[in-house]
Amino acid sequence: MSKRREHKIIGLRSTLLSIALFLFFILLSQQFDPYNQSQLANIATLLIAVLSITLLTGASGQISLGQGAIMAVGGYGSALLVTRLGFSMWISFILAIFISALFGLFLGLAAARLSGPYLAGTTLVMALAIPSIAVRFESFFSGDVGLSVDYGMPPVWLTNLVGEISIEEWSLYVVLPFTAAALFAVLNLSNTRTGRTWRAVRDNEVSAALSGINIQRTKVIVFVCASGLAGLAGALYGFRGLVAPSVYPTDLSLTLLTAAVIGGLRSIGGAIFGTFAIVFLPDLIEKITKNLAIPETIGNYLPALTIGTLLLLTVILNPRGAAGALEHIRHRKKH
Amino acid sequence: MTSFLTAFFSGTAQGAIYALVSLGLVLVWRGAGIVNFAQMGQAMFTTYIASQLIQHSYSYWSAFVIALISGAALGALVDLGLMRPLTSRKNSQLLNSQSMRTTIPVIASLGILGVLKALAGIFWAGEERGFPSPVAPNAIKIGSTNLAITGFDLFVIGVVFLTLVLTTIFFTKTGMGLAMRASALNPEVTRLSGIKVGSVRTLGWAISGTASSLAGLLVTPRTNLSPNTLDLLLIVGFTAAVVGGLTSLAGSVLGGFILGYVISFVNVYSAPENVFIAILIFLLLALFIRPQGILGSKEVRRV
Structure with missing residues (x-):
């Protein structure tokens, strides 16, 4: 089988799986009461963050005890864009990916020099320190009170299409496309050349380096990808109502x-x-x-x-x- | 001048406690290659035991000793019950990969931390409680002028100093201390010279448990006791260990005192809410400038 064809099949499979996940959540939500529907939206949101750990720890062997802090970066990034600069929610979600990925780049440059317990400890310190930055620079980040943001009301075209929808359902509809896209991205990443490179670094750094893989660069790239995902999850998580240190x-x-x-x-x-x-x-x-x-x-x-x-x-x-x-x-x- | 002296003395007393925490972390790291994130969870648990005993009208000192003993027991239990079976299982596919061998124990220690916190919550309820100190926390007076140091500060510094002297004697003058140093340096050769490396490692866990238990007893009169109180102490202790050098016992103590001064001066001259950020910046600086720590030895990787 040629290499090209192998890629095509993987692409089809991941597309189908992502659509299946999307439909599964929608069908499941029809069976649930409003409380469980909002829990389902929580799952769809947190799943993106958990996938970022699957990438980081599962595929490349780096451990992070601070994914929540990176979620906070994404959450604050998007909330500030919406409340201060009047961006639309959807654009702010996309930009949150880039903001936290940029943050992950700096973090990754430091982290690539660290291994195992050093990385775990440093990210744990970060998890404690980053929410306190919001309190320290209170005038900009609103301190402990936080920034109120929400998903807004469902647009008219959607209510015309499927009838009246509750706030809980709407939050699920906002989150789900991002979850499906994240799943699609992670599935494709882990089954391609890039994913195999990451696994090689995870399993044995020396032999990976001997096969011509740039270890440091690979680790930084993984960190950037995982941070982007976590930041997106953080933005979606914050828009449930509040972006504040206590949320992360x-x-x-x-x-x-x-x-x-x-x-x-x-x-x-x-x-x-x-x-x-x-x-x-x-x-x-x-x-x-x-x-x-x-x-x-x-x-x-x-x-x-x-x-x-x-x-x-x-x-x-x-x-x-x-x-x-x-x-x-x-x-x-x-x- | 007064605020400088206040910062200096409270930094020394705090630093002494951080030195204990960091010493505990380094002992386990050298012996087992694991950073024990559950360490202060264990200390929290034993401090609750002491607090419980004092409430049932036992004397402070008997509770103190029992807390230290249970700290040692808990440390040994974590090693024997969890870490040793976990790291000795070589055939597991997941542990075959290099990075996972260091990651899995970290996750396991977080699991212990979670369980200990939940158990403490169930046994002793979640609300904060005070913890007594044997010395009044008032400023020492000469004549009518208040000195910048409290009696409790002196007590903490004294107890930690005594502990450090005993630890140094243990490691330099006794056969068991020598065996511990040897097995940290080269387990294979140590095993070949007839020393039971496994038991030596468990002893390291026990000493580490005692040291952190002591830290818990010394810090809680000031911070009060709740299942989460000692989390901050772990973070600071870890930073101290990295700054001083994870492989060096002397470095860990040095790092503890450095962190004590950093935090105390930030508290006095800046604002308490800057402490976390100061710790993070200090840790990142240390990792960039001297990743092996002040007194640590550079890791040599053999291929």
């Missing part, structure tokens, strides 16, 4: 990493599964604690306990995550 806490960064690990760091399907898990699991636990009449002082900590335990169990028993386990079962059935 350190825990957000860790939650995103947890989603990626639980699902399987190297799998895109795993990223989708993990994002569903971290958004819906707390709701599920809340329901259970209410039914069992567990006091609130304990119930408040149960989601964190469950997610932390899941993370530990995944790392110990099955480091490849849910996707890895699935593959393992499938493999066994064949034999």
